[in-house]
Amino acid sequence: MNEIAQELNKQILSENPYTYAVLSDLGKQLYFPKGILTQSAEATQYAHRFNATIGIATEKGQPMYLPVIHDTLTQYEPKDLYQYAPPGGKVELRNIWGERLLEQNPSMNGKVYGLPIITNALTHGLSIIADMFVDPGDPLILPDKLWENYNLIFDVRRGANLLTFPFYDGNGKINTSGMRESLLAQKEYGKAILLLNFPNNPTGYTPDEQEAAEIVKVIREVAEEGINLIVIHDDAYFGLFYEDSIQESLFGRIANLHPRVLAVKVDGPTKEEYVWGFRVGFLTFAAENEIILKALENKVLGIIRGTLSSGSHPSQTFVLQALKSPDYLAQKQEKYDILKQRALKVKEILNNNKYQDAWDYYPFNSGYFMCLKLKKTDAERLRQHLLERYGVGIIALGNGDIRIAFSCVEEENIQELFDLIYQGVKDLEMA
Ligand SMILES: Cc1ncc(COP(=O)(O)O)c(C=O)c1O
Numbered sequence: 001m002n003e004i005a006q007e008l009n010k011q012i013l014s015e016n017p018y019t020y021a022v023l024s025d026l027g028k029q030l031y032f033p034k035g036i037l038t039q040s041a042e043a044t045q046y047a048h049r050f051n052a053t054i055g056i057a058t059e060k061g062q063p064m065y066l067p068v069i070h071d072t073l074t075q076y077e078p079k080d081l082y083q084y085a086p087p088g089g090k091v092e093l094r095n096i097w098g099e100r101l102l103e104q105n106p107s108m109n110g111k112v113y114g115l116p117i118i119t120n121a122l123t124h125g126l127s128i129i130a131d132m133f134v135d136p137g138d139p140l141i142l143p144d145k146l147w148e149n150y151n152l153i154f155d156v157r158r159g160a161n162l163l164t165f166p167f168y169d170g171n172g173k174i175n176t177s178g179m180r181e182s183l184l185a186q187k188e189y190g191k192a193i194l195l196l197n198f199p200n201n202p203t204g205y206t207p208d209e210q211e212a213a214e215i216v217k218v219i220r221e222v223a224e225e226g227i228n229l230i231v232i233h234d235d236a237y238f239g240l241f242y243e244d245s246i247q248e249s250l251f252g253r254i255a256n257l258h259p260r261v262l263a264v265k266v267d268g269p270t271k272e273e274y275v276w277g278f279r280v281g282f283l284t285f286a287a288e289n290e291i292i293l294k295a296l297e298n299k300v301l302g303i304i305r306g307t308l309s310s311g312s313h314p315s316q317t318f319v320l321q322a323l324k325s326p327d328y329l330a331q332k333q334e335k336y337d338i339l340k341q342r343a344l345k346v347k348e349i350l351n352n353n354k355y356q357d358a359w360d361y362y363p364f365n366s367g368y369f370m371c372l373k374l375k376k377t378d379a380e381r382l383r384q385h386l387l388e389r390y391g392v393g394i395i396a397l398g399n400g401d402i403r404i405a406f407s408c409v410e411e412e413n414i415q416e417l418f419d420l421i422y423q424g425v426k427d428l429e430m431a
Contacts, residue, residue: 001028001029002029002031002033004031004032004033004034004298005028005029005030005031005302007031008030008031008295008298008299009023009028009295011291011292011294011295012292012295012296015287015288015289015291015292015295016259016287016288016292018228018259018260018262019228019262019287019292019296021190021191021228022133022191022228022229022230022262023132023133024131024132024133024134024135024138024158025135026131026132027131027132027133027299030131030132030299030300030302030303031298031299031302032087032298032299032301032302032305033302033305037086037087037305041086056082056083056084062078062079063078063079063081063082063083064082065078065081065082073314076314076317076321080313080314080317081313081314081317082313083313084309084310084313085118085310085311085312085313085316086310087301087304087305087309087310087311088117088118088297088300088301088304089117089118089119089280089282089311089316090118090313090316090317090320092320093118093316093319093320093323094115094116094117094118094282095115096320096323096324097116097282097323098115098116098284100323101116101265101267101284104238104239104248104249105248105249105251105252106248106252107248107251107252107253107255108251108252108255109252111252111255111256111286112255112256112286112287112288112289112290112293113255113265113284113285113286113287113293114284114285114286114287114293114294114296114297115284115297116265116282116283116284117282117283117284117297117300117301117304118280118281118282118311118316119266119268119280119281119282119283119304119311120279120280120281120308120311120312121268121270121278121279121280121281122234122236122266122267122268122270122281123149123153123281124279124281124308125266125268125281125282125283126150126153126154126232126234126266127153127157128283128300128303128304129230129232129264129266129283130153130154130157130158130160131157131158131303132296132299132300132303133193133230133262134154134158134159134160134193135158135159136158136159136160137159137160137161138158138159138160138161138189138191138192138193139160139161139163139186139189139191139192139193140154140155140160140161140162140163140192140193140195141163141164141165141179141182141183141186141192141193141194141195142162142163142164142165142194142195142196142197143164143165143166143167143174143175143179143200144164144165144166144167145167145200145202145203145362145371145397145401146164146195146197146201146202147197147201147202147234147236150162150195154193154195160193163182163185164182165178165179165181165182166178167200167203167205168362168363172362172363173211173363174205174207174211174214174215176211176214176215176218179194179215179218180218180221180222183218183219183222183227183229184221184222184225184227186227187225187226187227189227190226190227190228191227191228191229192222192227192228192229192230193229193230193232194219194229194230194231194232195232195234196215196231196232196233196234196250197233197234197235197236198233198235198237198245198249198250198366199237199238199240199241199245199365199366199367199368200366200367201236201237201367201368201369202369202371202395202397202401202403203362203363203364203369203370203371204343204364204365204366204367204368204369204370204371205245205362205363205364205365205366205367206241206245206246206365206366206367207245207246207250208244208245208246209246212246212250212253215250216250216253216254216257219231219254219257219258219261220257220258220261223257223258223259223260223261224258226260227260228260228262229260229261229262230262230264231254231261231262231263231264232264232266233249233250233251233254233263233264233265233266233267234266235249235251235265235266235267236266236267236268236270236271237271237272237366237367237368238267238272239272239336240271240272240336240339240340240366240367240368241365241366242339242340242343242344242365242366243365243366244365245365245366249265249267251263251264251265251284251286254286255286256286256287256288259288262285262286262287263285263286264283264284264285264286265282265283265284265285265286266281266282266283267281267282267284268280268281268282269281269319269322271368273319273322273323273332274335275315275318275319275322278312278315278318278319279311279312279315280311280312280315280316280319283300285297338411339368339406339407341411342406342407342409342410342411342414343364343365343366343370343406345406345411345414345415346364346370346404346406346414346418347364349414349415349418350418354422355418355422357375358374358375358376358377358422358425358426359372359373359374359375359425360372360373360375361373362401368405368406368407369403369404369405369406369407370403370404370406371397371401371402371403371404372401372402372404372421373400373401374400374401374402374425375400376425376429377400377425377428377429378400378428379396379397379398379399379400379401379402380396381428382394382396382402382421382424382425382428383395383396383402385424385427385428386420386421386424389424389427390420390423390424392417392420392421392424394421402421404417404421
């Protein structure tokens with residue numbers, strides 16, 4: 001094994017043996033080489049006269065560029081577009097995102113966590129975590145209402161054993177006792193990965209205070225039973241809380257909860273700032289101290305260096321500029337208000353008894369989506385019928401559920417959308 005990897009492992013082991021124990025074989029092998037990038041970073045700091053270290057071309061003290069590209073981007077400095085971003089991302093953006101996390105998640109106050117590391121959006125962040133912590137057969141515990149790509153990221157790529165528990169209990173609340181049972185069943189295995197995604201895709205649900213407290217209690221109990229836990233917070237839809245749920249990520253409450261619990265936050269502007277195609281995201285660890293945080297960060301940098309090498313610099317610059325803009329908060333609020341109005345409209349319409357014979361709706365209070373539970377209709381048949389007959393697109397999930405993205409439907413069209421879905425159900429009943 002590489003010497004630097006051994007040193008990182010030694011640091012992690014001596015600071016927290018449980019975190020060491022949950023590293024996958026690949027996670028143990030990872031390190032960030034002291035190669036060209038380190039030397040170049042040093043040169044950027046100290047080579048005042050000539051810096052001939054990094055693989056870009058320069059002209060007149062600026063990165064070289066083609067005017068056909070640059071003329072459309074004249075607002076930006078060439079240095080913020082063309083040269084490589086560091087593997088961990090632009091430091092200013094990392095700092096700003098870190099400050100924002102603290103502002104938006106009061107429970108992170110006083111917790112020990114690292115500077116967010118920039119990823120190529122959330123899917124990439126999740127796959128890094130899978131590489132670092134999942135060995136074949138490791139149990140991944142998650143609710144049965146889930147983002148389908150977890151299968152590829154954790155199971156297909158890394159061989160995780162996906163174990164789901166029903167998302168809701170009989171009262172439309174989060175089924176924390178199912179979560180507890182699934183986790184405690186891993187006692188003999190000694191390791192589990194818990195994936196929490198709130199606001200949830202596909203249900204649009206985020207826990208309330210009581211449910212959040214129960215989740216924290218379950219995680220503490222599972223750790224006290226001797227199970228090493230990686231708790232992944234997929235906060236893709238963070239901030240879009242419309243009702244009485246908690247208004248922050250559970251990451252702050254799980255961070256530093258117990259030495260056997262390693263909390264990781266995966267988030268980014270993809271959905272929050274409506275920049276899906278930019279491919280910028282963040283990965284934030286909570287751990288005991290700076291030594292272990294740095295060692296984990298270096299492992300992440302190793303995997304970024306060995307896959308992407310570094311993320312897209314222009315995208316990071318665009319996001320940074322937006323976050324620093326004096327108009328940012330007002331514009332963000334405006335979009336939040338639009339989505340909230342749509343969510344409330346959906347609820348108002350669904351509370352109308354006229355759909356009672358066709359479906360129930362699952363509780364929702366946040367995010368981009370909500371789900372209907374069809375009473376008699378096959379979801380896939382309905383999906384195809386709506387598409388063919390009415391030109392209406394919805395997502396058919398398993399078990400008679402359909403997902404509706406109100407994020408994509410104007411408020412004034414929501415009534416018509418549900419009327420058409422209802423009509424589709426009736427058509428199929430008569431067929
Ligand atoms: C729950 C959830 N997590 C992560 C992602 C991935 O986001 P990104 O586009 O930033 O990779 C999505 C995208 O649909 C999602 O719904």
